[in-house]
Amino acid sequence: MSRSRRVWLALVLGAMALGGCRDAGAPEGGPPSAERAVDASLFSFLSKARSAHHLADLSLEVGDRAAAIAHLEQLSTGPRPASSPEVLEVLADTHARLADLRSQGGQFDAAELEIQRGLLLAERPTHFRGHLFEVRGLVEERRMQSLREAGDTAGAERARKLALDAFEAAIEVQDEVIRAALGADPGAAP
């Protein structure tokens, strides 16, 4: 047996021992996310998010909405650390802003897609989830206006109803947040 084969054999045996220890000891998947501490990877993601939003601001100052969207997409589609409440909330807020910007450019369906992505991340009743519903209402308001100007009365009415539903949902979520903060419904707090 050559020297390199002996080395590989040693590594394989080590890996087998490693697998056996995992089965006997720690549970799969590591500690629950609630146990995760604030670490460098989380802060790096937040720092990246801050930069992306500031870049979007600078682009909007010169009227370049497409560039602003591109900066935010780097965040929403880029790598992210292991899920933590902060990561999910910041991403949800970013999707809400993307929806706002896309709807300003008449991209209502794309805006609705951003809302849906954000709602998947902010599942618990928080300001972030409420904000997503609020932006959905804003998007539908703009769609309604656009359809009305195009003479599509029925479409405009459908958009109006969706906007109303969205704003009502936003109010409900915000009420839950307030109740949780006041201790009336501790289970609703994130």
Next chain:
Amino acid sequence: MSKPHDDDALRGLRESEPGTELEPAELAAGFEALRAAYAPGEIDPELHEALLSRALGGELEAPAIDERGVPEELQSSADRAERERAEALRAALDGAPSTPEARALLALARVLRYAHEPPPLVEIHHEALLGAALGRRSKLRRITTGVVGALAAAAAAVGLLSVDPQREAPRADLVPARSTLELFDPAEPFPRSGEETSRIDRIAGARASDLRKNRYATWGVR
């Protein structure tokens, strides 16, 4: 140029040896030795090293010096046997070792030369030397090496995994990742549009502080 007291010393030297007539050169050498003892001048550093080396029995490496600059009384005189060996070495280095002694001398000279100033090693020679050093081990030694290596790897893996990550990092002391809602007024929803940047500014700033605390906790600094 001699001084008056130098002349007195010379006269005294002559008078101290009654009946003995010294040669002028001997007198000059003696006088020079006395003068050097009385008022030593600067000595050449290389000559100094050579003198030290010889005085200490060759323990110091003597620098290459011009023997012509060394006083005759300090120069070593090779005896006949040494001269014969030197001649044999010269012949051997010229490529014609004629006797077993000359061949042994040549081998010794090469070893010394390589030790002092090794030439660059040809790659293929290097490989051959490595192969000879590493490859010609006994079968028992190869088996032993393999088994010990495997056991060491397995032991390392066991040791690595037997460390409880909870014990390694006292997570109770660390600030956990959590919702950012504590940073915002629960009674005041986000504005319908805008202020996203100020929100992320606040979140990142708060977590930067948390990260600092966790690093201090990890380092044991309070």
